[in-house]
Amino acid sequence: MARDHERHADDPAAYLLGALSELERQAFERHLMGCSTCGEELDHLRPATEALSRSVSPVRPSEALKSSVMEVVEREADEREQPSRPRAATGIRTRLRALVPSLTGRGPVVAWVSASFLLAVGLAFGAVGASLLSDDDGRTLAARVDSVRVPEASGSLTIAGDQTRGAILRVQGMPSLPSREVYQVWIQRDGEMVSQSIFSVGEDGGGAAAVPDDLEGADSVEITREPSGGARAPSGKPVVSVGL
């Protein structure tokens, strides 16, 4: 049993039901790695939550659902089978697509990207492009920084193995924040932002944060300044961004 078990003793049921907030879920999952008692409780209660998913009456989806899913699946399978197509080229197109909506106004979240941010993109792009050529066993992507709000900052995202296993985001030269604020890490996917973790930086402006979610299909990893404890949705423009 882990030392902080008391604090999480009632969490397994709420976790299985999806009733923890994003930050509570992350905290519980960290606790779970060292607490066999909670692990056993999860295994014990899991059949009940699995049964809940089977309690719903069957409702048939439209045929369009299958065709839209299979169209994407077949396209992606075809792309995998074309070895002559450079992997980097696909990745760069994805990155450019992620930036274009900010200019066209299509994506509300991407539209945050400020002029200064776009300038920084140009400077960082060479490093990002180069990193795309890394081996599939792991790669490091350079971060883009807001050159006005965090002028001294730099950062990188290290993705271990296949990108379904998350990543570590490291930063240097970030401004220290007042005690009522934290930095919060998000994954941006299809214009939506999903919270990953919160962190603060040391006196030297250095820090690191986990990006535990699957990065497959994500457009970027972002850092924003948020109130202490984190926010449900970003309250302002990102100060650091890593295109995927």
Added chain:
Amino acid sequence: MTLVQAGDPRAFEVLFDRHSGAAFSLAYRMVGNRVTAEDISQEAFLSIWRSRLRYRSDRGSVRTWVLGIVHHRAIDALRRNLVHDRRRATAEGLEERQEAPELTDVEVVRRDEARQVRSAIGTLPSEQSRVVELAYFGGFTHSQIAEMLGTPIGTVKGRMRLGLEKLRRELVEQVA
């Protein structure tokens, strides 16, 4: 599943045919409208395709894995307020959705299974079934449920645990 993990689209199509009905039904039950439920199902199946190497048979069936991903996606949608009106409906109680008018054999089996599970849920004390359903189908957090019901957070979490424990026992007895 080995072929799916190898990236075979035909094998994935079989997986889709086998589980899309249950996946869509769960999403529909949670969000209450077809368009959002289909969006969630589409997102979920593409996520399943792209993260197919993460599936591990020692952690449960493919169906459990698929429905778990759909459940998470639906909760995300509910919490992003994409289906704001649904929250109120969920808070006011459980309602049955319109079933497919002509059921296939598989759907008949699933309907019967659903009735059995609902019968087990029906044995829970109402204060336990309410928090379990608000959390699982409504996508509410324990603190939102506590505020909604005017009940301490600790009590809500306790009822969740007791509710799942009793539901588990009921299901075991049904099988026995």
